[in-house]
Amino acid sequence: MAFSLDAFGRWLAEAGQDHMSPVGMFLAADMVVKAVIVSLAVASSVVWAIFVARLIHLAVARRRLKVNYNALDAAGTFTGIGETFRSGRGVFGAMVRVVLAERQLSGGSDAAGVKERSESALARIEVGAARAMQRGAGVLAIIGSTAPFVGLFGTVWGIMNSFISIAESNTTNLAVVAPGIAEALLATAIGLFAAIPAVVFYNLLARGAGEYRVMLGDAAALVQRTHSRDLDLMALGQAGRVVQAAE
Numbered sequence: 001m002a003f004s005l006d007a008f009g010r011w012l013a014e015a016g017q018d019h020m021s022p023v024g025m026f027l028a029a030d031m032v033v034k035a036v037i038v039s040l041a042v043a044s045s046v047v048w049a050i051f052v053a054r055l056i057h058l059a060v061a062r063r064r065l066k067v068n069y070n071a072l073d074a075a076g077t078f079t080g081i082g083e084t085f086r087s088g089r090g091v092f093g094a095m096v097r098v099v100l101a102e103r104q105l106s107g108g109s110d111a112a113g114v115k116e117r118s119e120s121a122l123a124r125i126e127v128g129a130a131r132a133m134q135r136g137a138g139v140l141a142i143i144g145s146t147a148p149f150v151g152l153f154g155t156v157w158g159i160m161n162s163f164i165s166i167a168e169s170n171t172t173n174l175a176v177v178a179p180g181i182a183e184a185l186l187a188t189a190i191g192l193f194a195a196i197p198a199v200v201f202y203n204l205l206a207r208g209a210g211e212y213r214v215m216l217g218d219a220a221a222l223v224q225r226t227h228s229r230d231l232d233l234m235a236l237g238q239a240g241r242v243v244q245a246a247e
Contacts, residue, residue: 029183030161036154036187043143044194050136051201058133058208061090062215068092069219078230091129092219095122099227111231118227122220130213137205144198151191158184 029037069092075081078100099118106114162180 025179025183025186028179029186030158033154033158033183033187036150036157037190040147040151040154040187040190040194043147044190044197047140047143047194047198047201050139051197051205054133054136054205055208058205058212061133062212064090065092065212065215065219069215069222072096072226073222076226076229077233078226091125091216092223094125095220095223098122098125099223103227103231111228114231115224115228119224122223126213126216126220129216130209133209133212134205137202137209140198140202140205144195144202147191147195147198148188149191151188151194154187154191155184158187 068090071084072078072081072092078096098121102118102121103114106117159181162184165180
């Protein structure tokens with residue numbers, strides 16, 4: 001580790017001696033421009049961290065939802081499979097648990113009322129899951145829309161300082177002017193480096209979240225159909241027992 005830190009320190013010192021390299025321009029820049037560049041670099045790191053984290057979360061959630069959907073679709077009833085979802089993680093398990101809990105709380109109530117209350121609970125779960133999947137997207141949108149302007153602020157500030165230096169030195173020699181302007185433009189370049197991925201990642205996650213919302217709707221519809229089927233079968237079974245008792 002010590003060797004790595006020493007090597008990094010030597011590389012940084014060598015890069016800093018080249019005033020036209022990105023590191024050299026950063027080290028020679030004004031404090032305001034440095035602050036802008038550092039803030040944009042942090043924003044870029046946040047963009048990548050959010051994208052990777054949300055992408056993994058979306059992939060896991062979609063996979064879990066698809067597996068549970070196929071399991072319930074194959075069973076066609078909560079009987080025998082309901083226990084599988086009682087302790088299961090994920091939104092699909094929450095959907096199954098809420099309809100089974102509503103059935104238990106309703107007791108022998110009218111089936112139409114049980115279905116209506118279950119549908120209301122499922123709708124709330126669906127909306128909450130879709131909203132949770134969009135967490136972090138707002139940060140990407142903010143960085144994507146503001147990072148270019150923050151970088152532009154650093155550029156304007158740096159160019160102002162360059163013009164002041166030109167006025168104080170009483171020279172328009174390009175060798176004197178160019179380094180200051182290059183330092184200023186570095187802020188805009190890093191602003192675009194943070195903004196472009198943020199916009200792309202936001203659109204990708206928005207599309208993925210939209211597809212996930214469709215999957216949630218399909219899952220809620222399957223749970224509703226299965227619940228309705230079970231209630232109807234239970235009603236038929238009770239009616240059959242009443243007829244047998246009467247005979």
